[in-house]
Structures are given as C-alpha cells and as structure tokens.
Amino acid sequence: MFPKRLQRIIKYLFYSGLFGGTFYLVVKQGIKQFIVNLPTIYHSLFFIFLGILLWGINIHVLEHTNIDCTSLLATNESRPLRNQNNNFINYHNIYKLAYGYFVILFTSVLIYNYCDTFYEKSTTQWIAIITLIASIYALLMPNKILYRKERKKFLDALVRIVTPTFKLETAFCDVVMADLITSFSKVVGDIYVALAEIFLEVVVVPYADKKYGDNTYAVDGRSQKEISVHLHHHILLDLFGAIMILVPYLFRLRQCVADYFTKATKSQRRKSLLNAIKYGTSIPLYILSGYYSWIKSDIKNTSDKELLDPMYRHAKIVFTFWVISSFINSGYSYYWDLYNDWELCKKKKHDDEKFPFLLRPILHFSKHWMYYIVMIIDLILRFTWFVDVFSIFQLKNLFLVDDTPTIPEDIKKMKIQKLLLSRLLLRILEIIRRWLWIFFRLEKEWVFTSSEYRLLA
Structure with a gap:
C-alpha cells in the first residue's frame, strides 16, 4: 500500500514540477519568445501530439452523440451496426496516450532550456533530435x-x-487516416527540413571544406566549396523537402486510383476518379513551391546585379503560377468537402421534399447552425495559405522573403520571427480544420451506412 502511495506522490510531484517549470519559462521569456527559441522539431512534435489529443476528442464527442465510431472505423467490409466490443476504440486511452507523449515533449523542452544556458546551439539541438528518436521508438516499441x-x-x-x-478497395478507416496524414504533411516536412539542415551543417559542409577548401574559385567568384554546399542545399531542402510534403497526397491519390479499379458501379468509379484529380492538383502546387524555394536560394547567393533582374522576373512567374495552383487546389478541395465528403448542398428531388437550405434531407446533428458554421470555417481555413502571400509583400524585396540583406539585422530578425509564427499558425489552423472535418465526415458516413437512417431514406 505504501509503495503505491509513494509512487503516486512522486508522480504528482513530477507532473507539478513539469507544469511549474514550463509555466516559469513561458512567463520569463514571454510566450512569443518561448515558441521562437524552440527548435522546429519541438514545434512539429507538439502538433503531432496535439493531433492525437484532437482525435480522442473526435471519438469522444461522436460516441456521445450516438455515432458508433467502432463500427464505422472497422477494417472489415461487413461493418455491424453496433459492435459489442466497446473497447475497440477507447477515447480514454487515446487521451492518455496523448498525455504520455506530452510528458515526453515538455520534459525534453525543460532539459533543452536548461542546457541552452550552458552549451552552444550546435550541442543543444541534439536534445531535440534525441526526443524525436525517443518519440518514434515509443510509437514502434513492442512493449x-x-x-x-x-x-x-x-x-x-x-x-x-x-x-x-x-x-x-480502400477501407473507410484508411481513407480517414490518409486524409488526416495529409493535414500533417507540412509538419512532417518541417521535421525533415530541420534534420536536413543539421545534416548539411554536420556532414556536407565539413566534407566540402575538406575536399575543396576556400582557394579554388569558379567563374562567378564563388569557391567550389560554396557551390557544392549550395547544390546540396538545393537537393536536400528544396527538392526533397517538397517531395516529403507531397508524399502523403500521393498515398491518398493511390487509394483513389485503387478505388477506381475496384468500385462496383460506374458512378462510384467516376467519383473516385474525380477525387484522384483533387489530390492530383497537389502535385503542381508542391513542385512549384519547391522550385520557388530553389529560386529564392539562388537569388540569396547571387551578388551579380545583372543576373538578379532576370531571376526576379523568373521568380515572379513561378510565384504567380503557385498562387493559381493554390486557388485551384483549395477551391476544388472545398467543393469536395461540401458536396462529397459531407454530402451537403443537396438539391430537392421534388417540390414536397423539405430540408434546411444548403444541407441535406437527413442530418444526424440536431443543431443546423453547426453545419453552416463549419461550412464557413472550412472555406476560410482552406485559403489560409494566402497569409503567406501577405507576409511576402510586407518586405521590401518581394522574393527574398526573410533574406533581404538591405535592412538592419534587428528588423531582419523580427521579420524572420514573424514569418516563423505565421507559418506555425498556418500549421495549427490546418490541424483544426481537419479536426472539424472529421466530425462531419464521420457523421455523413454514419447517416449513409447505418440501417436506422437507410430505413428513413
């Protein structure tokens, strides 16, 4: 009895110290500086763990509104109306899992901030990497x-x-999971970029320094070492960074193509093809995004003023096509959310049919205003990428973003911090958008597959 009580006391003391230490750091540094000072890996891990917590909230709320998530998210095709195994999806365990990961994260944050006062950044950044490895192992471990x-x-x-x-044919649970992963693609991309930057610093730069030194110069005045490092920067960050973000969309695209070949009816195959086109619009979007980063990096490393003007014109063209691709992708995706994922905006089949404007004949949630609000929120959040456009035009040089060399260092630092915070805001808004999307995606699936609603239809 005493050991269990002692364990409980130690656990509460540890959690109190963890909460108190984090609160002290936030108060001391300020919430903005606290966020900015943390490595990108911590930001990304926080978003991933937050996603686990929000998934638990999804299941919790839907179960309490009498939507059986266990039967909806079963992997087999013959889904029962009610599954007797109520522990198949247990939101209490999901909450505890998210809580466990948060403990790992914030313990590491406290250690990082403590060591940051005594050691160089090049040393403390490995604390974040070790935390990432520990988190991956905690996911994969057989214990x-x-x-x-x-x-x-x-x-x-x-x-x-x-x-x-x-x-x-893709199971519904895999469709939901793949869509969830697409919303975290940029978060995972941020982790990759952070690791690639460390790899450049630790491996590529010393190797280039050893191989070339600083004595051999090319025609444009740059050393072969600088050219080699810059080329590796292009390949590792601009090229593979864009591919890393695009990969989750390719997985979802593969599911849609598989459904096209396996669906039973012509209308289902047509819908799968149109859905595949939606994810296909992500391909030019992220290719242009990576190419735009490539051009910005070239501009930053070019000192010849005669070369800058054509590079700026090229960047402007690429940027324009990126905006067009973003509008097409966001507009198509929003249309798909409403008309297909949620089956809203239905037309009346005959004059006697009555249902709320822009909704559908059968709804599970009794509060109609929730559907209207989520339609508006989804529209806004689908186009939050436009914040990036405004952040670009706040700077003197349109296409250098945070790399403009003509402004004072303090202003430059402020701009970089502002850009980082806006990027983090976009990440969390996309996570929230997907969190809301899941509520109504599962509600629609429940209405269209459960026998009690099929009898009414």
Whole structure:
C-alpha cells in the first residue's frame, strides 16, 4: 500500500514540477519568445501530439452523440451496426496516450532550456533530435506500456496506406487516416527540413571544406566549396523537402486510383476518379513551391546585379503560377468537402421534399447552425495559405522573403520571427480544420451506412 502511495506522490510531484517549470519559462521569456527559441522539431512534435489529443476528442464527442465510431472505423467490409466490443476504440486511452507523449515533449523542452544556458546551439539541438528518436521508438516499441493497442492500430493503418496496391478497395478507416496524414504533411516536412539542415551543417559542409577548401574559385567568384554546399542545399531542402510534403497526397491519390479499379458501379468509379484529380492538383502546387524555394536560394547567393533582374522576373512567374495552383487546389478541395465528403448542398428531388437550405434531407446533428458554421470555417481555413502571400509583400524585396540583406539585422530578425509564427499558425489552423472535418465526415458516413437512417431514406 505504501509503495503505491509513494509512487503516486512522486508522480504528482513530477507532473507539478513539469507544469511549474514550463509555466516559469513561458512567463520569463514571454510566450512569443518561448515558441521562437524552440527548435522546429519541438514545434512539429507538439502538433503531432496535439493531433492525437484532437482525435480522442473526435471519438469522444461522436460516441456521445450516438455515432458508433467502432463500427464505422472497422477494417472489415461487413461493418455491424453496433459492435459489442466497446473497447475497440477507447477515447480514454487515446487521451492518455496523448498525455504520455506530452510528458515526453515538455520534459525534453525543460532539459533543452536548461542546457541552452550552458552549451552552444550546435550541442543543444541534439536534445531535440534525441526526443524525436525517443518519440518514434515509443510509437514502434513492442512493449505493452503507453497503450500498445492504440499504437498498433495506427501502425497497421499506416502500413495499409503505404502499401502500393491497386487491387483492393480502400477501407473507410484508411481513407480517414490518409486524409488526416495529409493535414500533417507540412509538419512532417518541417521535421525533415530541420534534420536536413543539421545534416548539411554536420556532414556536407565539413566534407566540402575538406575536399575543396576556400582557394579554388569558379567563374562567378564563388569557391567550389560554396557551390557544392549550395547544390546540396538545393537537393536536400528544396527538392526533397517538397517531395516529403507531397508524399502523403500521393498515398491518398493511390487509394483513389485503387478505388477506381475496384468500385462496383460506374458512378462510384467516376467519383473516385474525380477525387484522384483533387489530390492530383497537389502535385503542381508542391513542385512549384519547391522550385520557388530553389529560386529564392539562388537569388540569396547571387551578388551579380545583372543576373538578379532576370531571376526576379523568373521568380515572379513561378510565384504567380503557385498562387493559381493554390486557388485551384483549395477551391476544388472545398467543393469536395461540401458536396462529397459531407454530402451537403443537396438539391430537392421534388417540390414536397423539405430540408434546411444548403444541407441535406437527413442530418444526424440536431443543431443546423453547426453545419453552416463549419461550412464557413472550412472555406476560410482552406485559403489560409494566402497569409503567406501577405507576409511576402510586407518586405521590401518581394522574393527574398526573410533574406533581404538591405535592412538592419534587428528588423531582419523580427521579420524572420514573424514569418516563423505565421507559418506555425498556418500549421495549427490546418490541424483544426481537419479536426472539424472529421466530425462531419464521420457523421455523413454514419447517416449513409447505418440501417436506422437507410430505413428513413
């Protein structure tokens, strides 16, 4: 009895110290500076763990509105109306899993801030990397601790999503999971970019320095070392960075193509093809995004003023096409959310049919205003990328973004921090958008598949 009580006391003291230490850092540094000072890996891990928590809230709320998420998210095709195994999806365990990851994250944040006062950044950044490795291991480890069943469900779904097959129809649970992953693509991309920058600093730069030194110069006045490092920067960050963000959309595109070949009816195959086109619009978007970053990096590393003017014109053309691609992708995606994922904006089949304006004949949620509000919020959040456009035009040089060399260092630092905070805001808004999307996506699936509603239709 005493050991259990002692364990409880130690646990509460640890959690109190963790909360108190984090609160002290936020008060001391200020919330803005606290966020800015943390490495990108911490930001990304926080968003991923927040996604786990929000998924638990999704299941919790839907179960309490009498939507059986267990039957909806079962992997087999013959989904029962009610599953007797109420523990198949347990939101309490999902909450505890998110809580466990938050403990790992904020413990590491406290250690990082403590070591940051004594060691160089090049040393303390490895604390964030070790935390990332520990988090991945905590997900993959075979031990029963940290709710192995919940972790295994995610890993099994992940394996099915990345399996390159076109012969099997995609289960609904895998569709939801793949869509969730697309909303975290930029978060995962941020982790990759952070690791690639460290790799450049630790491996590429010393190797180029050893191979070339600073004595051999090319025609444009740059050393071969600088050219080599710049080329690796292009490949690792601009090229593979864009590919890393695009990969989750390609997984979802593969699912749509598989559904096109496996669906039973012509209308279902047509819908799968149109859905594949939606994810296909992400390909030019992220290719242009990576190419635009490539051009910005070239501009930053060019000192010849005669070369800058054509490079700026080229950047302006690429940027214009990026904006057009973003509008097409966001507009098509918003249309798909309303008309297909949520089945809203339905037309009346006959004059006697009555249902709320812009909704559908059968709704599960009794509050109609919720549908209207989420339609407006989804529209706004689908176009939040436009904040990036405004942040670009706040600077003197349109296409250098945070790299403009003609402004004072303090203003430059302020601009970089503002750009970072706006980027983090966009990440969290996309996570919130997907969180809201799940409520109504599962509600629509419940209405269209449960027998009690099919009898009414």
